[in-house]
Amino acid sequence: MLSLANPLGLLALLGIPAVLAIHFLQRKARELPVSTLFLLEQTRREAAGGQRFERLIPSIPLWMQLLAVILLTWILAEPRFQKANSVQRVAIVLDSSASMSVFSQDAAAKLETLLPSLNSGASTLELTLLESIPQRPRLYTGTSADDLLASLEDWHPASGPVDPTSALRLARSLVSRDGTVIFLTDTPNPELPFEARQLSIGRKIDNVGFTGVSFAREQGALVWRALVKNHGDQPATRTWQIQTATGSGTPRTIDLKPGAIATLQAAFPTDATNVRIALSPDDFPLDDTLPLVAPAPKPLTLFSATSPAFTALADKLLRALDAAEPTNDAATADLAIATYNPLNPVQPTGNAIIFVEDETRSGAWLKGGLVSEPHPLTDGLNWQSLLARETIQLERLATDTVLLWQDQRPLIFLRQTESARQLYFNFDPTLSNALKQPAFIVLLHRFAESIRSAKIAPVSLNLETGQPIELTTPAGVPLTTTATDPIGNPLPHTDLTHRTAIDTPGFMTVATETESLLTAAVHFGDPREADFSACAPAPLDDTAQTAAIDRHTRPDPYWRLWIFLLLATLLTAWKFSIPKSTPTPQPR
């Protein structure tokens, strides 16, 4: 197979029409009256072709000049011949960010035109198509460009911004050092690692979309508030309306200046399903719809078994926690708050927060450095301003996890059993400044939320696409996951293996045979992907193409012969172009 190292050399073929034009213009340039035309006609050759080209046949200078143009084109194009069994490996990494969903058709068209030129003269082209998220399976591996293009049907970019470094590293390892790695994106990246070549197909789009939602209760009614942003650099006008399974609200118009953010709010419709807020569509549809469910966290029941000194603390905690309810049944309570009294050392058996209560109130201030152990409950908390007095101590087991030390004394430790989780405060908070410590409050909240999270109970959430789901499910019980688009049409291939929300806006549920565990509305809320201001096209850098062609091909071994022939044809054309003097014919 033949390839050209310098395809621009083919422009020399323009010399052919130039030579022909010169010859034809020459023909038209000279008009001459003659009386011997019948003699001239006798000299004409019989030709089946047109009259105009017939006269080109006997013209040796013309043919020599045309041959010279062809030889010159051949030399300038630097033809190279394919080596046997040469293989060019190409790995194409597709940017999986959601903004690429706008350009997926452009990507297919671009690859269709690009793939034939990627073999770099090799006899075999091995293609690998993968996404910039390394965890995703490869879209295609093989040698067929058509199959690769067909595999793009399975590519649905919907994630947030993705660092392509890992995928590019994987791609480079697949194609080795001599292969080609192409990163197909919509936003030019000035520097790509692992010698990856960039191909950007993006362009600026004036996009308006939802960036987030929150809920609040006002006068007993649930109110949603949605943020709408104009990501473009031009003023935009959109309409929005509430849509449910039973109908739509009145469309309303909203005007947004470039970069402006507006808040939409309304009461959440009661007894409605498939509630969504819809903006008038634009080129990026992912953020034009905001599915909603009324948020409902798991209820948390609190049992308080404290002395009167801790009643205020228990009440404050009960008020601070969402969906927390008091209960008098210690057996069914999700979380118990208790104090330790050496005279009555009975401890709760379930999830509990246990404080030391020292009625003597005569202990000295504890001395020594405060050291926090790395643990999710204490991550990022500052305990250095904590002042605690010497009190009686709780009995600590060897399996307990100390969260906070002061010198050799464990101040806070965690006891984890198969059925319960208990947080022990080995000092009397009422004899310390712990109640004024943010770290103390945050620790209590974290612990209570961990209990709530571990509880198996129905929950309603508003999630973002691809958001991780922390869902506690009963062990050994099969789960059924369903997902629909905002209108209610089922989405195929719903998989909760990765415990993340669906990739496109819609609704999803997770349930056992007996009860629903999760009801969620999923919306796209990544403003980075909704902003197309940095998108721009960038052609594929083909500097490495030359090296690949050199590697897979060999140059024309007869190039010296072609140069010699070129000179010979030019000299021949020149020789036949010189007018020669002819003798005067005389009749015999």
Added chain:
Amino acid sequence: MDRETLQQAHTAALTAAAHLRLPFRSHTWKGQTGEFAGSGTGSSLDFQDHRAYSPGDDPRHINWQAYARTGSYSMKLFREEVRPVIDLIIDTSESMFFLPAKAIRTAELVYFITESCAAAGASLTTHATRGNAALLLDPDTLRNHTWLDTARHLPAPDPAAAPDLSKVPVRANAIRVFISDLLFPGNPEPILRHLGQRHGTIILLAPFLHSEARPDWSGNFEFIDAERRSRHPHRIDPATLRRYLAAYTAHFTHWKNISRRHHSAFARIPAEQDLSTALHKEAVPTRALEPC
């Protein structure tokens, strides 16, 4: 050609006719009384023969000296002096006039023949042909230089066709002078056979240009046919030019061979030289003309 040019051609012809003429002496004439010896007996001073007297003979020609010696009547016979007869046929196709030099040479030849005949007292009839059309020219048109306009307005259905001399009446025992560049396709045999009938003597005077005989064409040309004014694109390379020169040479060689077979005098008169020089070099050697 304007009248002044024709007058200049006439002047050149007069100069040439002062020392050249048609081959009147080398021809045996019959016909009306004139200045040249005829084939029969006549009343000239040139003694030819004796014969016995027959009743009815002119008694003025009785040889009385012989009667005195022999006693029988005998007659003195003298050579006849007759007037030469010339049929001039002019090819007035466009190729004869499409370049000034050739047009002037053609006019000079016409005037030369006219003056030569006038000097010899010959009987001259002039015909013009144009393609396959023919016209008898009034002698006055030659004298007042309007013959060319008359001839060139002769309507011809096919101006590029070979001259149709069958429409030209020829007289017996005449010298038929055909002035033509002979640049037309076809067989010369019918033309020469017609010119040679009734004991005619054929003289072919063919004016030509060196640009026709030795063109320096090279490259692409838009040739304009002198006869039809039609355009013909041609690319002339050296090989084509060689073939053209060969065809040109073969054409006139063929005319020369056929002329020789018909005992015709054939002279190609170049247009670039002056008339006297050209006639001396080309026409006298072929006996188309003779010195006075």
